Amino acid sequence: MTTKRIPTGTQTAAPHRRRSKTFRIWFRRSLIALVGVVVLAILAGVTYERVMASEDATRYPAPGQLVDVGGHRLHLHCMGEGSPTVILEAGWGSFSSDWSLVQPLMASQTRVCAYDRAGSGWSDVGPLPRTPERIATELHTLLHNAGESGPFVLVGHSLGGRYVRMYAALHPDEVAGLVLVDARHEVHDQAMTAAQQTQLEAQLSGYDWVGELLKHIGVTRLFGTALYSTMIPELKRLPAETTQTMIVMGLRQTPEMAAVSRSEMAVRTANDAQLAAATLGDLPVHVLVASHSVQRDAAWLSGQEAQAALSQDSSLTIVEGGHYLHLDAPEEVARHIAAVIAAGHPRSDASAEATEQSASATGEIDAFIERLLAEYDVAGASIGVVRDGEVLLLRGYGVRNVQTQQPVTADTQFGIASVTKSFTALGVMLLVQEGKIDLNAPVTRYLPEFSLATPEATAKLTVRHLLTHASGMERVDVGLAGASITRDELVKMAASAPLFAEPGEAYKYSNLNTVIAAHIIEVVTGQSWEAFMQTRIFQPLGMTDSSTDIETLQQHDNFALPHDVDLLDGIQPATFLNPGVEAPAGGVNASAAEMVNYLKFQLTGDTPDGEQLLTPDLLNAMHMRYVDVPAPNVPTQGLLAAESMGVPAPPTLTRDFGYGFYWFVEDFLGHEIIQHDGQGVGYSASVSLAPTEGVGVVVLTNGNGAHAFVESVRQHLLAWALAIDPMPDAQAVVEAQMAIIGMDNATRRARLEQVRTYRAEPDALAAFAGEYTHLMGATSPVMVVAGTRTLSLAIELQGMALNLELAPIAPDKFLINTDPLRGLEVSFDRSDNGDATIVLAGMPVATRSR
Structure with missing residues (x-):
């Protein structure tokens, strides 16, 4: 007979007790280890804080x-x-x-x-x-x-x-x-209220044990910038070194000092x-x-x-x-x-007289800029002027949004468009300084798969040619901002770009040159161009709010909306255009306050901390003239037009144009000026430097195509900062140049008046409606739809599908009221039998047969 042994309760619980005992041992050891780590971290923090505190008096002396x-x-x-x-x-x-x-x-x-x-x-x-x-x-x-x-x-x-x-x-x-x-x-x-008063008194009589603990173990010093910026967001406006000074001053506060503050x-x-x-x-x-x-x-x-x-x-x-x-x-x-x-x-003392003259001068500048904002229909502007390291002028004018009427300040973020190119040039020069890029090396050294239209041109093209727009490529990048392609794919477009000259022989402006240069930065550093800008340029220069894309710009609490002048409704917010893969050529967003730091750097090579970011020889190399340029901006195209038309040349304050590394070089009334402007959808900008005199000027606006405004203000401020006497009438000079090409303000306003007062009968507009045949190679039909006051023109141009509003100014003439072609004239040439041809800017683009 077999007897089964039934386990007792004690025998059943034994394995469980063993597991429980093992867990307790593990937990105790883990806890001891964790406490040890915490104690070591605290000891390390205390040691760190004491060492750093002993150096504070030397590193952060009283400035006064x-x-x-x-x-x-x-x-x-x-x-x-x-x-x-x-x-x-x-x-x-x-x-x-x-x-x-x-x-x-x-x-x-x-x-x-x-x-x-x-x-x-x-x-x-x-x-x-x-x-x-x-x-x-x-x-x-x-x-x-x-x-x-x-x-x-x-x-x-x-x-x-x-x-x-x-x-x-x-x-x-x-x-x-x-x-x-x-x-x-x-x-x-x-x-x-009594409750609020009681709460305040309790706070004042208490002691901040948590703050004292964080201070003594080094946490405040290590993470103070983030902590302070969270408590006081406005501190983000300060240069990094100033914020660090404020943190250190807080760390040196004793209980006695705290008692004084509470008192x-x-x-x-x-x-x-x-x-x-x-x-x-x-x-x-x-x-x-x-x-x-x-x-x-x-x-x-x-x-x-x-x-x-x-x-x-x-x-x-x-x-x-x-x-x-x-x-x-x-x-x-x-x-x-x-x-x-x-x-x-x-x-009556001399210093008081000088102060009053200075106040009068800035008052006159305020009046000048505010008048031009109104005359040119520009929503807002932010201005900065420096001389010999001192800020002469830094302020905002107008509004950053015409609908909310929020004012522009010196800290308002703007798109700076093609002024961005100079940042990309700086990025290349930083790598030249480190020996990682050779300006005279072929591009294929850094981009082995790169090619131009011919093998000979590919072998000749150097990094220097890219920085001076002397690649020899025709411009093929128009309309690619925001395109859904990669930067590498855009760079490969160079192989299909027609060549108008051999590399190094002639200048032709093209965003593609800059994108290729940026791609070299990416390959050499292993960083994206955007990350390189943040870590190597924006942060050292105290441009901590600057960005390289529209999404980041829109998250800022003080940014200017892009604006354009609607032919019928006046100044209106415009649609953001994200530069996307073309960001290295036009994607930086910054404020005038931050650009003042950039001006100072471009004049000295130093950061706000006084540390050298770029050596003087490389800084000068960016500003040297390497190629001649016929006209650096829209107003000066009036000089070329006058010559080709055989009419007397309009007056000019600038002449002898050239190009450096993404900087134009010009003579301004006997002074060498280094400058670059930028024109984006809804934004216009300009930066100018007079290195010999230590003068810098930045003009940022949220106006589309504000050529005359920007150039008038730029030249006026340059003359003021350079103490040119008598002061020239910069606006009159610029307007005379713009008049040659039909873009002066009087002509612009006359057209606005014409389009706003002319009324076409609905039946007359309906006569243009219908389907047209494209004359420029596109297979898609061209459609015209009549509205109550305007026509709608759907057409494909250079691969872009456009839907353009046409506002009538005469029985057969219209002005385009849609970006990017706003202001161009469209006419309908009609025959007696009812046939019609659409003519855009003097060129037939579509026809309809009855």
């Missing part, structure tokens, strides 16, 4: 002087010369670097000083409590001990607005005016009664209000209105942007400071 104000020192940083002196007062928790965009703008006009209150920036800790009266008194002592004499124009941001008002109340004879930048007023504090907010209302009683009489006061602040807090605007009511000579302006307006719209803040200076009491 430390002045004793009675037991402690305050930091004062001044620039420029002239009177009155502008004093910049930062908001709560901020310091002098906050003004790094505004200060240089004003330094070209007068003396301007930014300082750090006690316990902030490079200043020592001061006595408590930090009342507005104590802070204003310390500022007065600082200016006196530093030898800075009035009168002063005081500029205060946020809580700093209360301090400059206090200064004006205590020392009215020293103050020539105030600019309050989204300043905090007593009304706002009075509107706070400022805690006792901010201590002198409210004194401030309320201190009206400002007829003192010039400009109150700037951030649109985002008004949208976020309804009580904010009432406080701004109360501040404007303090003076009989005040203005209140709502400026598009966030609370940190001096970072969001520095040129707008600078413009109002200049206006307060100009409105101040008369001064």
Whole structure:
């Protein structure tokens, strides 16, 4: 008899206990390992922070002087010369670097000083409590001990607005005016609910243990830029080195300094009664209000209105942007400071006279540009001018969207079209500097499969020929922007491009040359052209908002829509055209503020950090004349047309045209100018350099085909920055050139008037409707459909299917009202038997037989 042994409960659980014990051992060991890793990371972070902190004083010295104000020192940083002196007062928790965009703008006009209150920036800790009266008194002592004499124009941001008002109340004879930048007023504090007040007091009395921990283990230093930019998005406008300085200044904050900062907010209302009683009489006061602040807090605007009511000579302006307006719209803040200076009491000293002349000059420029915007139907523009490393002018005009009326600023992003080519040339030169590209090497060294139409031409073509548009290829890239092909496929089109000359023998402008050069960059580096631009050019030059495609541009919170002039409805937003594979020839988007950095680089070879990006010899090589050019832009084509027509040549300020590495070279009234313009759908741009004089000019617009506007403004600003006397009438010169080719503004406006006033009868339009036979090789039929006021023409031209609106200007004549052919004339030649031929720009393109 066999007996079965039945397992007991203890025997059944044994394997389970063994597995559980194994898991606990594994978990314990893993936890110990994880804790060890964390401890090591913290120790490494602490060590890193201590090492870096020990070097901070050397790496980030105070840019100004430390002045004793009675037991402690305050930091004062001044620039420029002239009177009155502008004093910049930062908001709560901020310091002098906050003004790094505004200060240089004003330094070209007068003396301007930014300082750090006690316990902030490079200043020592001061006595408590930090009342507005104590802070204003310390500022007065600082200016006196530093030898800075009035009168002063005081500029205060946020809580700093209360301090400059206090200064004006205590020392009215020293103050020539105030600019309050989204300043905090007593009304706002009075509107706070009890719960809000309790919450604020709790925050002020607490201690930021998390912040202290992150600081001591190195996290803030490593990831500070991302953290700060998340908290204050406007910081992205600052150069990288300035943001890093602000991070380091935050890291050096001690508990004592933090207590001083908390005291400022805690006792901010201590002198409210004194401030309320201190009206400002007829003192010039400009109150700037951030649109985002008004949208976020309804009580904010009432406080701004109360501040404007303090003076009989005040203005209140709502400026598009966030609370940190001096970072969001520095040129707008600078413009109002200049206006307060100009409105101040008369001064007789020489420096004051120079300041007034400067303010007058920029005022005249403002009026000039605003007049031209209206005359040429351009929605908006952003302008930058530099000389000897200083910014003379940086501001926006008009609107970035005619429908929303959002204003253009210096930070508004624009498409710069063919000015992009100079960035591609720079990319090639950076690789030449590294020995990775030889300008005189054949293109096939880097692109072995590349070929031109003949083997002989292929062997001759060098990288240098590409950069000077001397490849010998006819232009075959027209209409390929946005095409669904790869860059490699576009480069292969060179094999089918007809040759008009041997490589190196003659110039002919073509985007394909630039795309091939960009493809060499990609093959040599293993990076896309777009990635190379970001890492090797945009980031070193502080152009951190710049991009190379329309999708990224549209994600920016401050970009200009492309616009065109509808023949019937005036200025209207245009459709974006993504350059796609042709981006290296016309795809960069940037702001005037960023392009100012590019100007400075092209004049010196240095980044904003003072580091050399390109050696002087290679920089000069980009700007040298290698080939002659008949006409670099549309206005100068009037010079060629006059010669061919046998009529007297129109006047000109530019002559002797040549070409370097994606830069035109010209003589401008005896000065050598390096320049390039760009024309894209809805955007027009120009960059000019006078290397000998250290002058640079950038003009960006969101107007389509704004040739006359851009060239008039460019030449006017060049003459101003070069101090040419007497000032030439640049607009009159450009208009005379455009008149030769029938593109002057008077002719343009006459045509607009003609098309807007002419009315064709519906029956007359219907007579043109029908199917036409193509005369230019295309097999698809040409269709004409009559509407109530216009015709619709469906036609294939050079491989592109177009649907063109035709607006009548006479019984048989129409103007195209559709890009990219807007403004061209279309006529219908009709015979007695009813046959009709469509003539486009003087060329028969289709016919219909009855």
